[in-house]
Structure formats: structure tokens, C-alpha cells
């Protein structure tokens with residue numbers, strides 16, 4: 001049976017069959033998360049470890065009770081006003097205070113300096129840095145939500161846009177359920193490069209199961225006339241690739257929270273529908289205990305060798 005305990009620094013340690021990982025706050029080591037995810041039985045909707053929650057309670061401002069609406073109906077993944085009925089029913093039936101455990105991997109890709117890191121930092125830390133610090137390889141944030149009463153997490157992978165770090169970053173694309181392609185609304189070339197970013201991300205993933213978002217950044221720097229010109233092109237492209245289009249400003253915070261809430265809600269909905277399809281018997285909120293002797297579940301992927309100069 002899994003156990004966990006507190007270290008003197010308040011960190012929690014999860015001994016998971018040889019692959020130990022330590023997490024504190026919202027950061028979880030990638031290896032640890034990956035190995036944890038691999039060990040979970042298919043269809044797992046929640047996890048209790050030794051009868052206690054692995055995570056602290058969800059922040060009040062991360063509770064999603066209604067389906068957040070799309071930014072533009074003309075370029076939306078879907079335009080229904082409510083969560084899918086099956087999903088709502090499934091969640092309602094299990095609203096019993098059971099702690100859930102459900103994670104979707106989200107990767108954010110796009111040209112260098114379009115504002116990927118700032119976008120994630122505005123949402124996760126409510127912070128904005130006007131100085132550019134290139135992301136080297138990848139960064140990672142975990143953001144926790146409660147959707148329709150069920151705990152749900154987004155693993156947000158902030159990847160490097162600089163060519164020389166792209167090789168490292170692309171090794172983290174695999175297993176993404178959501179791909180966010182960011183471009184700068186003041187830089188038409190960055191929109192032109194979005195197609196290449198998409199192709200690279202989809203090489204590592206099943207295109208039929210990935211939800212795509214095309215996000216225009218730095219909206220605050222654009223005049224309304226300039227913005228509306230690029231929006232036409234961006235929406236056209238978004239429709240072509242079946243992505244949902246958004247425009248945001250990390251400086252002012254415009255649409256940032258709305259955008260990530262929409263991502264979380266749609267990812268959650270898709271996940272639950274997939275779960276319901278896969279297993280009619282398993283219910284959302286089921287408590288699953290992992291037996292440490294089932295070692296065949298625990299193969300951990302070795303990281304690809306660093307191929308960048």
C-alpha cells in the first residue's frame with residue numbers, strides 16, 4: 001500500500017516503488033509525476049494515499065461550476081453553454097467529499113519572446129515581469145481546480161521558443177492533452193510560424209485526441225485597428241486547424257483567467273467523457289489503492305538524451 005509522510009521541511013514524500021519523488025507547493029518533479037501517472041490504473045478519477053489527500057484543498061478562485069464561454073464563437077472548440085449533461089450527472093452523483101485526482105498535461109509552444117512564460121506566470125502567480133528571460137528547455141507549473149465539484153489539475157509545461165533550446169523542449173511534448181500555440185498579435189510572423197509549432201507538437205501526440213488553442217498575446221500593445229486585422233487571420237487559421245482562438249494580455253491580465261478556466265473546463269469535460277466511455281462501471285471519485293507489488297505497471301520512461309548543442 002502507498003504511504004506518505006512529512007519531512008521536517010514540510011515537504012511530502014511519496015515512495016512509489018523505487019522511484020521516489022518529492023514535491024513541495026505546486027511543483028512536482030517531472031519524473032515523479034510521470035511515474036505516478038503511469039502507475040495509475042486506467043480510468044482512475046481520484047486517489048487517496050493512506051486514507052489522506054495527496055494535495056491541499058483547491059483555492060476558492062479555482063472553482064469552476066459553469067462552463068466558461070469561448071472568446072469568439074466563430075473559432076471555438078464548441079459553443080454549448082453548459083457542460084455536457086453526462087458529465088454533469090456523473091459529477092453530481094459523486095459529490096460526496098471524496099478527494100479526486102485527475103491531471104491533464106498542457107504544453108505551451110510558440111516563437112521566442114511571444115509571452116508564453118508571462119502568460120503562465122500571470123495566471124499561476126498573478127505576476128508580470130517586463131524583462132525578458134528566455135526559458136531554457138522547459139518550466140513546469142501545476143494548477144489545481146475544482147470542476148463541477150471534482151478536483152482536477154492542469155500540468156502546464158512552458159516550453160522554450162528559442163531554436164537552440166527547442167530540441168530539449170520537444171522531448172516534453174509527449175502525452176499532451178492540450179496544446180496551446182502562442183503568437184504575438186503585434187508580430188504577424190509569429191502567427192505564420194504557428195503551423196510549424198503545431199506540426200512539431202502533434203508529431204509527439206495523437207492529433208485526434210489533442211485539444212488545440214491558438215492564443216494571441218500582448219493584446220495591450222495593439223491598437224484596435226491593428227488588432228482586428230490580425231484577428232481575422234488568426235481566426236481563419238484557428239478554424240483550419242480546429243483550434244479555439246483567444247487573445248490575451250499578460251500585462252493587464254485581460255482574458256488570462258477566462259482563458260485558463262476555459263482550457264481547464266474543456267480538458268476536464270473531455271477527460272470525463274473519455275472515462276465514461278471507457279468504463280461504465282467505474283465512477284468519478286472512486287478511491288483507488290495502488291498495490292506496490294504490481295511492478296509491471298511501473299516502467300519509467302528514460303529521458304531522451306540531450307541532443308542540443
Ligand SMILES: Nc1nc2c(ncn2[C@@H]2O[C@H](COP(=O)(O)OP(=O)(O)OP(=O)(O)O)[C@@H](O)[C@H]2O)c(=O)[nH]1
Nearest residue numbers: 112113114115116117118130132135161218250251
Ligand atoms: N506589453 C506586454 N509585454 C509582454 C506581454 N507578455 C509578455 N511580454 C513581454 O515579452 C517579453 C517576452 O516574454 P516571455 O513570456 O518571456 O516570452 P516567452 O514566449 O516565454 O519566450 P521564450 O521563453 O524565449 O520562448 C518579456 O519582455 C515580457 O515582459 C504582454 O501581455 N504585454
Ligand SMILES: [Mg+2]
Nearest residue numbers: 116117134135
Ligand atoms: Mg519563456
